[in-house]
Amino acid sequence: MTMKKLYIRTFGCQMNEYDSQKMTxxxxxxxxxxxxxxxxxxxxxxxxxxxxRE
Structure with missing residues (x-):
């Protein structure tokens, strides 16, 4: 069975990079x-x- 593929693009700060890695x-x-x-x-x-946001 062929695995489906995930592409992730992250915009923002280091916290966004961390969040993207966790989601991945x-x-x-x-x-x-x-x-x-x-x-x-x-x-x-x-x-x-x-x-x-302020």
């Missing part, structure tokens, strides 16, 4: 996803952004 770990294990560096090759796209 969870999704890889819970949904048997393989990480890819090519968005066009991915079955699942995850965009992690940040907004700064």
């Amino acid at each position: 770990d969870v999704l890889k294990h819970s949904h048997a996803l393989e990480l890819t560096d090519d968005a066009l090759d991915a079955d699942v796209l995850l965009i992690n952004t940040c907004s700064i």
Whole structure:
């Protein structure tokens, strides 16, 4: 069975990088996803952004 592929793009601070890594770990294990560096090759796209509020 071919694994589905996950592409993740992170915008923001170091905390966003950490959050993206955690989400990647969870999704890889819970949904048997393989990480890819090519968005066009991915079955699942995850965009992690940040907004700064005062």
